[in-house]
Amino acid sequence: MSDLGSALVFWPAAALMLVTGLYVFITSSMARAGLLLLAALGFEGLVFLALASEFLGVLQLLMMSGEMVIMVFFMVMFMPDPGGLMGMDMVHQKRRSAAVAAGAGVALALVAVLTDWPARVVGTDAPDVRAIGFEVMGRSMLTFLFAAMTILFAMVGGVLLAKRGGRYG
Amino acid sequence: MSDLTPLAVLAVALGGAAAVAVLEQLVAGARPAPIALARSAAWTLRQPLSRPAVRDSWLFHLAPGLLLVAAVGALAFVPWAPGFRGIDLSTGAIAFPAALAYVTPAIFMAGWGAGRPLAVVGAFRWLALMLAYAMPLAMVITAVAAPAGSLRPADIVEVQHAVPMALAQPLALALWLPAVAAVCFLPPFDLPQAGSELGGGAFGEYRGLDAALVALAQKVLVVAVSGMTATLFLSGWHGPLLPPALWMALKTIAVAALLLSAGRRLPRLEIDRVLSLAWKVANPLAILAIVWAGLLTLVFYV
Numbered sequence: 001m002s003d004l005g006s007a008l009v010f011w012p013a014a015a016l017m018l019v020t021g022l023y024v025f026i027t028s029s030m031a032r033a034g035l036l037l038l039a040a041l042g043f044e045g046l047v048f049l050a051l052a053s054e055f056l057g058v059l060q061l062l063m064m065s066g067e068m069v070i071m072v073f074f075m076v077m078f079m080p081d082p083g084g085l086m087g088m089d090m091v092h093q094k095r096r097s098a099a100v101a102a103g104a105g106v107a108l109a110l111v112a113v114l115t116d117w118p119a120r121v122v123g124t125d126a127p128d129v130r131a132i133g134f135e136v137m138g139r140s141m142l143t144f145l146f147a148a149m150t151i152l153f154a155m156v157g158g159v160l161l162a163k164r165g166g167r168y169g
Numbered sequence: 170m171s172d173l174t175p176l177a178v179l180a181v182a183l184g185g186a187a188a189v190a191v192l193e194q195l196v197a198g199a200r201p202a203p204i205a206l207a208r209s210a211a212w213t214l215r216q217p218l219s220r221p222a223v224r225d226s227w228l229f230h231l232a233p234g235l236l237l238v239a240a241v242g243a244l245a246f247v248p249w250a251p252g253f254r255g256i257d258l259s260t261g262a263i264a265f266p267a268a269l270a271y272v273t274p275a276i277f278m279a280g281w282g283a284g285r286p287l288a289v290v291g292a293f294r295w296l297a298l299m300l301a302y303a304m305p306l307a308m309v310i311t312a313v314a315a316p317a318g319s320l321r322p323a324d325i326v327e328v329q330h331a332v333p334m335a336l337a338q339p340l341a342l343a344l345w346l347p348a349v350a351a352v353c354f355l356p357p358f359d360l361p362q363a364g365s366e367l368g369g370g371a372f373g374e375y376r377g378l379d380a381a382l383v384a385l386a387q388k389v390l391v392v393a394v395s396g397m398t399a400t401l402f403l404s405g406w407h408g409p410l411l412p413p414a415l416w417m418a419l420k421t422i423a424v425a426a427l428l429l430s431a432g433r434r435l436p437r438l439e440i441d442r443v444l445s446l447a448w449k450v451a452n453p454l455a456i457l458a459i460v461w462a463g464l465l466t467l468v469f470y471v
Contacts (some may be wrong), residue, residue, distance in 0.1 A: 031225065035274060035278060054258060054260055055260050058263050058267050059263065061264075061268075062266060062270050066303060070296065070300075085224075
């Protein structure tokens with residue numbers, strides 16, 4: 001993509017990402033909050049695409065959609081006021097959380113601005129890329145697999161605990 | 170990708186949707202009446218917008234547009250000819266389901282936004298249906314991409330120049346077809362709208378232009394998944410004598426006709442049965458399909 005094309009995607013997507021992210025905490029409906037979060041994460045995927053992280057962007061767009069809608073479904077199941085009909089406030093401990101958020105935001109911004117980022121473009125066959133690939137697919141694979149199996153067992157176990165035989169057994 | 174690609178994709182979407190509308194009549198055994206179809210479409214476009222008062226109105230009103238964006242987005246990753254590959258990403262085979270993934274929030278927004286009981290039931294059913302089709306769909310794409318060693322749809326077409334993937338991996342095709350029929354909420358997987366059962370379900374409250382957008386989006390979805398089926402399994406634009414784009418169009422029409430006629434012949438499946446089939450039968454078989462694809466790749470394609 002050309003520089004102009006990237007800029008045309010990046011700036012609107014980044015702005016919409018921030019706005020939808022903010023509105024997650026302003027709306028009182030669980031369904032709207034979840035879908036706004038999906039919108040924020042989807043725009044983040046577009047930001048990745050604009051920054052030429054094609055795989056990351058596509059994967060973000062793919063994974064977030066289903067996940068967030070399922071999360072909305074769970075919030076609708078478990079929250080007392082899923083539709084926001086009683087105007088429930090989404091924010092608790094306002095002052096303390098605002099302070100923590102501002103502090104973390106400033107710290108992250110400082111890291112982003114003050115870090116001496118490498119300016120060179122790394123090719124796909126560069127030694128660092130190979131090293132990351134071997135790390136992820138080699139030594140770290142056991143950890144990833146173990147975590148994945150643990151999550152899978154937790155999910156199946158949770159469903160089994162909650163289940164009360166359906167129509168087909 | 171040239172500057173004209175988006176326009177060309179839109180043209181394929183509109184033309185393809187019209188073709189699917191005619192195909193639906195043919196499959197139903199009726200005489201195709203394109204002029205009557207065009208007249209009824211024009212009549213719908215002339216109607217003033219009539220929108221019911223709903224609680225989550227912006228969710229409700231955004232849903233048809235999002236559905237259409239998802240459908241056209243998915244269509245954009247289908248390569249039609251060596252010279253016209255849509256948006257030719259090196260991750261196109263993942264970008265395709267990534268675009269289709271936005272059908273999920275769209276249908277949820279339609280049903281939840283309407284806030285009527287049957288519409289919400291339709292939306293929740295769609296979520297369950299998504300949990301059924303998503304895994305087989307993703308795993309089959311992995312299996313089909315393995316021989317090509319690439320997630321670029323055009324590379325997957327090229328690797329099939331001798332043997333179409335439908336012959337090399339029939340199991341993957343058998344899992345793929347019901348999954349894509351479910352993505353398009355075609356019968357027998359028309360669970361979110363379920364005309365005779367939920368009175369239109371998630372889309373029951375849409376009228377006029379909104380309803381037309383939903384219908385258009387579903388037809389574009391059929392074009393997109395049929396085109397991707399031709400790309401991934403039927404060796405895409407390869408074929409003797411005829412020009413590549415024509416081969417691709419013929420294969421796409423054949424797949425769309427198969428999907429539509431299967432929908433007319435099979436009774437609507439119940440959601441518990443779909444989930445049980447998906448997780449107890451289709452997902453294990455999809456893992457088997459991946460193992461088969463790996464063996465095939467090691468023996469014949471490396």
